[in-house]
Amino acid sequence: MNTENKRKCRIAVDMMGGDNAPFNEVLGVSLALQQSDEFDLILVGNKDEIREVAAGKGIEIDDNSIVHATEVIRMSDTPTVAFKEKKDSSMVMAAKFVKEGKADAIVSAGNTGAMLAVSTLIIGRIKGVGRPTIGAEFPTIHNKPCTVYDVGASVDSKAQHLLDYAIMADIYAREIQNNPNPTIGILSVGEEKSKGNTLVFEAAELLGKSNLNFIGNVEGRDIFFGKSDIVLCDGFVGNIVLKLGESFLKFLKHKLTVYANQSIFNKLKVGLVKGALKKALSGMDYQEHGGVPLLGINGISIIGHGSSSPLAIKNMILKANLMHKKNLINKFKESFSSNE
């Protein structure tokens, strides 16, 4: 079971999800196909629109790979509307391909809440996993990211859920992030055991008893400094941490633009250092990462930003392929079945 998956990965791409769909999706698919032929794609969406974009950009797309969907889940749709009333939407149809074993993965830059609901309710959870979770990678001062779980799949995670996140995060780090011995911390208000809330205390007890490489509490400041490779927290906290982290680069850009506009000298100075800053802070641009995996689902599910660029879409497809190749879902299943 722990060997690589030799079967080609079949990825159902929601072509209508992103803010700029299907434009960025078509371009992203094209980039992915240029890079690798390790996977087969099922492009789910409005056939005419997909063809039009492809023709306009001179991109050849195999007509047989397109599965026509008549509906689109909008960013404004509630997850319930999306799931119950839009059965012919590209997202729901893509999820059904995974459910029915016709695809190994779903990739979507669509409505995040809808993707969570559709993935969890249609594809279903892995047996033994209480809650699925989304992890987001933060750049650190080291040469490896710090991945925070959960960043928004739940808003009221319990201690047992944090343990579930940790088990999956540990496997994900070893298999996908090339980290053979990931350290795990619980996000709290102080390093000391005595600092935290009830969730922190209860989760620390569970993690302390596990075989995971648990190092105790970490603080907000420890994320960018990579004190642990994996940081566990309730999805409410993680979502705020993620969005605050994402906003920093934008804030920095804004401040530098204002400074540059104050004088021609300032503009020159900022111009000189722009490349330097970009390099120094590479890894902070979440667009480059592509989407985040929803772990704990009985199939691969990759959720992207609504504003995902073609590069991000490509990276989402490649991530889904890597997760398949590494047999991740089976490894999760193994781990949770031995836990029972």
Place this chain on the structure above:
Amino acid sequence: MNTENKRKCRIAVDMMGGDNAPFNEVLGVSLALQQSDEFDLILVGNKDEIREVAAGKGIEIDDNSIVHATEVIRMSDTPTVAFKEKKDSSMVMAAKFVKEGKADAIVSAGNTGAMLAVSTLIIGRIKGVGRPTIGAEFPTIHNKPCTVYDVGASVDSKAQHLLDYAIMADIYAREIQNNPNPTIGILSVGEEKSKGNTLVFEAAELLGKSNLNFIGNVEGRDIFFGKSDIVLCDGFVGNIVLKLGESFLKFLKHKLTVYANQSIFNKLKVGLVKGALKKALSGMDYQEHGGVPLLGINGISIIGHGSSSPLAIKNMILKANLMHKKNLINKFKESFSSNE
């Protein structure tokens, strides 16, 4: 009651609190006294050490302003030890001056947990305030800060506490932050009313019924972009947000140093833009702000970083003086008495 306080402010300074005490404290006190004579200082700490530092730096300190304290609360002391067993410590003695009406304010760069306990238990809460709160200012793209409450006074704030924080934050913004009509948001995982956890939903209901300028939910990304002037959250979340925010600047500096060390050209580029960045990001250096006020206490209490610089100590003293001048504690009392 709403006029300015004409009586001179008496500030009890914990001279032994910071990591570098009493060195930074003596220098900070000297800076404050150079800038203003609007306040009287009671310098609580080891008399010999204070005198030695002052003599070494050629600083004249009125011997009568020093009150000798035999004990020091260490950073490693638990709040209980600090409060119960170190009654002759500089921090406890300074708080007692406020309790007994001999001082209007306590200022300390010492153990934060101890300052919380000492301020709350010795000086006591304002009648009607369920929980005291600490607010921290974040720089924004506008010319005014975004202040997040609570950043760590509680780890399990309830909805009523968030309303209390909002009432005090509103007065603080008007009186101290020169913001005549502060907007208030609740930190959540989405802007929509339906996004959040139980605390968010309950607090939104209370705030919606209040006379405060409540604008609904804000997200992690809205803090640096100043979507609301005041952001409310549980102290567990706020503390993580504060420490993550503080770490950005350090992370940026680290990344630029690594980049600079790669080549002489890189070093030149970074050197050129260092000043620009510093200016562009001024306001992100929390050392400059000085400490944060603990609101809801029946007296002025300013808590500083352990690593507070002399400049930070000076700013803490000036902030205490301003809060006194603006009659803040009486305004809080008025507001909470009319609430009952």
